[in-house]
Amino acid sequence: AQTVTQSQPEMSVQEAETVTLSCTYDTSESDYYLFWYKQPPSRQMILVIRQEAYKQQNATENRFSVNFQKAAKSFSLKISDSQLGDAAMYFCACLMDSNYQLIWGAGTKLIIKP
Protein backbone atom coordinates (compact mmCIF):
# COMPACT_ATOMS: atom_id res chain seq x y z
CA ALA A 1 0.00 0.00 0.00
CA GLN A 2 1.14 3.51 -0.72
CA THR A 3 1.84 5.68 2.29
CA VAL A 4 2.98 9.24 2.93
CA THR A 5 4.70 10.12 6.19
CA GLN A 6 5.27 13.53 7.74
CA SER A 7 7.33 13.01 10.87
CA GLN A 8 7.12 16.58 12.20
CA PRO A 9 3.72 17.32 13.81
CA GLU A 10 4.80 20.91 14.44
CA MET A 11 7.61 23.24 13.38
CA SER A 12 8.36 26.83 14.30
CA VAL A 13 10.59 29.38 12.63
CA GLN A 14 11.52 32.99 13.14
CA GLU A 15 10.10 35.40 10.60
CA ALA A 16 12.48 35.93 7.64
CA GLU A 17 14.36 32.70 8.33
CA THR A 18 14.30 29.42 6.40
CA VAL A 19 12.49 26.25 7.42
CA THR A 20 12.36 22.76 5.91
CA LEU A 21 9.39 20.42 6.26
CA SER A 22 10.01 16.71 5.78
CA CYS A 23 8.01 14.15 3.85
CA THR A 24 8.72 10.55 2.89
CA TYR A 25 6.58 8.25 0.83
CA ASP A 26 6.40 4.64 -0.17
CA THR A 27 5.32 3.42 -3.57
CA SER A 28 6.30 0.68 -5.98
CA GLU A 29 5.29 2.72 -9.00
CA SER A 30 7.80 4.55 -11.17
CA ASP A 31 5.52 7.36 -12.30
CA TYR A 32 3.82 9.54 -9.75
CA TYR A 33 3.30 13.15 -8.72
CA LEU A 34 4.07 14.81 -5.41
CA PHE A 35 2.38 17.84 -3.93
CA TRP A 36 2.63 20.18 -1.02
CA TYR A 37 -0.62 21.81 0.04
CA LYS A 38 -1.08 24.55 2.60
CA GLN A 39 -4.18 24.77 4.81
CA PRO A 40 -4.50 28.03 6.77
CA PRO A 41 -7.16 28.48 9.50
CA SER A 42 -9.63 29.39 6.76
CA ARG A 43 -9.34 25.62 5.96
CA GLN A 44 -9.00 26.18 2.20
CA MET A 45 -6.48 23.65 0.87
CA ILE A 46 -4.09 25.63 -1.33
CA LEU A 47 -1.57 24.11 -3.72
CA VAL A 48 1.96 25.23 -2.86
CA ILE A 49 4.08 23.22 -5.26
CA ARG A 50 4.01 20.15 -7.50
CA GLN A 51 6.76 17.77 -8.59
CA GLU A 52 6.63 15.14 -11.33
CA ALA A 53 8.67 12.08 -10.38
CA TYR A 54 10.16 11.76 -13.87
CA LYS A 55 11.72 15.22 -13.60
CA GLN A 56 15.15 15.38 -12.00
CA GLN A 57 15.05 19.12 -11.49
CA ASN A 58 13.58 20.24 -8.19
CA ALA A 59 10.43 22.37 -8.49
CA THR A 60 10.49 25.95 -7.24
CA GLU A 61 7.75 28.56 -6.74
CA ASN A 62 9.11 31.89 -5.54
CA ARG A 63 10.11 31.35 -1.88
CA PHE A 64 9.08 27.69 -1.94
CA SER A 65 11.32 24.92 -3.24
CA VAL A 66 11.53 21.17 -2.86
CA ASN A 67 14.36 18.72 -2.37
CA PHE A 68 13.19 15.64 -4.25
CA GLN A 69 15.31 12.54 -3.63
CA LYS A 70 13.66 9.79 -5.70
CA ALA A 71 15.91 6.94 -4.57
CA ALA A 72 15.36 7.83 -0.93
CA LYS A 73 11.64 8.52 -1.56
CA SER A 74 11.98 11.87 0.14
CA PHE A 75 10.20 15.12 -0.76
CA SER A 76 10.98 17.99 1.59
CA LEU A 77 9.66 21.55 1.31
CA LYS A 78 11.93 24.52 1.96
CA ILE A 79 10.37 27.89 2.73
CA SER A 80 12.80 30.80 2.47
CA ASP A 81 12.31 34.22 4.03
CA SER A 82 9.37 32.97 6.11
CA GLN A 83 6.44 35.35 6.41
CA LEU A 84 3.63 35.54 8.95
CA GLY A 85 1.20 34.55 6.21
CA ASP A 86 3.01 31.22 5.81
CA ALA A 87 1.61 30.03 9.13
CA ALA A 88 -0.63 27.05 8.35
CA MET A 89 -0.87 23.27 8.26
CA TYR A 90 1.23 21.85 5.45
CA PHE A 91 0.28 18.54 3.89
CA CYS A 92 2.39 16.37 1.62
CA ALA A 93 0.46 14.22 -0.87
CA CYS A 94 1.23 11.68 -3.59
CA LEU A 95 -0.77 10.88 -6.74
CA MET A 96 0.05 7.64 -8.50
CA ASP A 97 0.08 7.74 -12.30
CA SER A 98 -2.28 4.78 -12.44
CA ASN A 99 -4.66 6.24 -9.93
CA TYR A 100 -6.62 9.35 -9.13
CA GLN A 101 -6.68 9.25 -5.35
CA LEU A 102 -4.32 11.51 -3.47
CA ILE A 103 -2.54 9.77 -0.61
CA TRP A 104 -2.00 12.25 2.24
CA GLY A 105 0.44 12.71 5.07
CA ALA A 106 -0.82 13.67 8.52
CA GLY A 107 0.35 17.27 8.18
CA THR A 108 2.86 19.59 9.84
CA LYS A 109 1.73 22.70 11.69
CA LEU A 110 4.04 25.60 10.85
CA ILE A 111 4.30 28.45 13.36
CA ILE A 112 5.96 31.72 12.39
CA LYS A 113 7.42 33.74 15.25
CA PRO A 114 7.41 37.51 14.70
Add this chain to the structure above:
Amino acid sequence: GAGVSQSPSNKVTEKGKDVELRCDPISGHTALYWYRQSLGQGLEFLIYFQGNSAPDKSGLPSDRFSAERTGGSVSTLTIQRTQQEDSAVYLCASSLRPDQETQYFGPGTRLLVL
Protein backbone atom coordinates in the same frame (compact mmCIF):
# COMPACT_ATOMS: atom_id res chain seq x y z
CA GLY B 1 -16.29 30.16 -11.78
CA ALA B 2 -12.79 31.05 -10.70
CA GLY B 3 -12.47 28.27 -8.17
CA VAL B 4 -14.24 25.39 -6.48
CA SER B 5 -17.13 26.56 -4.34
CA GLN B 6 -18.93 24.70 -1.58
CA SER B 7 -22.07 25.36 0.39
CA PRO B 8 -22.99 25.73 3.12
CA SER B 9 -19.81 26.94 4.75
CA ASN B 10 -20.95 25.63 8.11
CA LYS B 11 -23.77 23.29 9.06
CA VAL B 12 -25.03 22.40 12.51
CA THR B 13 -27.55 19.61 12.69
CA GLU B 14 -29.13 17.28 15.20
CA LYS B 15 -28.29 13.62 15.37
CA GLY B 16 -30.59 11.62 13.10
CA LYS B 17 -31.27 14.41 10.62
CA ASP B 18 -30.25 14.28 6.95
CA VAL B 19 -27.84 16.83 5.46
CA GLU B 20 -26.86 17.79 1.92
CA LEU B 21 -23.53 19.33 1.05
CA ARG B 22 -22.98 20.97 -2.32
CA CYS B 23 -19.89 21.33 -4.48
CA ASP B 24 -19.54 23.44 -7.62
CA PRO B 25 -16.28 22.53 -9.41
CA ILE B 26 -14.10 24.65 -11.66
CA SER B 27 -15.72 25.02 -15.06
CA GLY B 28 -14.43 22.41 -17.51
CA HIS B 29 -13.05 20.06 -14.87
CA THR B 30 -14.31 16.54 -15.56
CA ALA B 31 -13.12 14.93 -12.33
CA LEU B 32 -14.56 15.71 -8.90
CA TYR B 33 -13.56 14.35 -5.49
CA TRP B 34 -14.98 14.37 -1.98
CA TYR B 35 -12.73 14.11 1.07
CA ARG B 36 -13.40 14.19 4.80
CA GLN B 37 -11.07 15.79 7.31
CA SER B 38 -11.65 15.01 10.96
CA LEU B 39 -10.27 17.35 13.62
CA GLY B 40 -6.47 17.46 13.56
CA GLN B 41 -6.17 14.73 10.97
CA GLY B 42 -5.31 14.36 7.32
CA LEU B 43 -7.75 13.86 4.52
CA GLU B 44 -9.80 10.72 4.00
CA PHE B 45 -10.97 9.95 0.46
CA LEU B 46 -14.71 9.42 0.13
CA ILE B 47 -15.70 9.26 -3.53
CA TYR B 48 -14.60 10.28 -7.00
CA PHE B 49 -16.61 11.24 -10.09
CA GLN B 50 -15.54 11.15 -13.71
CA GLY B 51 -18.26 13.09 -15.49
CA ASN B 52 -21.52 12.00 -13.87
CA SER B 53 -20.42 8.50 -12.98
CA ALA B 54 -18.69 7.40 -9.80
CA PRO B 55 -16.22 4.61 -10.66
CA ASP B 56 -15.04 4.41 -7.07
CA LYS B 57 -17.34 4.61 -4.07
CA SER B 58 -15.07 2.56 -1.86
CA GLY B 59 -14.27 5.40 0.51
CA LEU B 60 -17.83 6.04 1.63
CA PRO B 61 -17.82 5.08 5.33
CA SER B 62 -21.34 3.63 5.43
CA ASP B 63 -24.53 3.28 3.42
CA ARG B 64 -25.78 6.46 5.08
CA PHE B 65 -23.45 8.35 2.75
CA SER B 66 -24.31 8.89 -0.90
CA ALA B 67 -23.29 11.32 -3.62
CA GLU B 68 -24.41 12.30 -7.04
CA ARG B 69 -23.25 14.57 -9.80
CA THR B 70 -25.50 16.01 -12.46
CA GLY B 71 -24.67 17.58 -15.81
CA GLY B 72 -21.00 16.84 -15.26
CA SER B 73 -20.86 19.77 -12.90
CA VAL B 74 -22.43 20.26 -9.46
CA SER B 75 -22.19 17.44 -6.95
CA THR B 76 -24.17 16.78 -3.80
CA LEU B 77 -22.97 14.66 -0.87
CA THR B 78 -25.85 13.44 1.28
CA ILE B 79 -25.53 12.04 4.77
CA GLN B 80 -28.66 10.37 6.11
CA ARG B 81 -29.45 9.89 9.78
CA THR B 82 -26.36 11.82 10.84
CA GLN B 83 -24.28 10.61 13.77
CA GLN B 84 -21.91 12.57 15.98
CA GLU B 85 -18.92 10.81 14.41
CA ASP B 86 -19.90 12.39 11.09
CA SER B 87 -18.76 15.76 12.44
CA ALA B 88 -15.85 16.88 10.27
CA VAL B 89 -14.87 19.20 7.47
CA TYR B 90 -15.98 17.92 4.08
CA LEU B 91 -13.73 19.07 1.26
CA CYS B 92 -14.46 18.93 -2.44
CA ALA B 93 -11.83 19.09 -5.18
CA SER B 94 -11.84 19.06 -8.95
CA SER B 95 -9.27 18.44 -11.65
CA LEU B 96 -9.14 18.72 -15.41
CA ARG B 97 -8.75 14.95 -15.70
CA PRO B 98 -8.63 12.25 -13.03
CA ASP B 99 -5.00 11.25 -13.46
CA GLN B 100 -1.78 13.21 -13.48
CA GLU B 101 -3.66 16.38 -12.75
CA THR B 102 -3.51 18.71 -9.81
CA GLN B 103 -6.63 18.69 -7.65
CA TYR B 104 -7.96 22.11 -6.68
CA PHE B 105 -9.93 22.38 -3.48
CA GLY B 106 -12.94 24.28 -2.28
CA PRO B 107 -13.17 25.97 1.13
CA GLY B 108 -14.97 23.02 2.66
CA THR B 109 -18.13 22.58 4.71
CA ARG B 110 -17.73 22.23 8.46
CA LEU B 111 -20.41 19.83 9.73
CA LEU B 112 -21.25 19.61 13.40
CA VAL B 113 -23.71 16.96 14.55
CA LEU B 114 -25.09 17.59 18.01
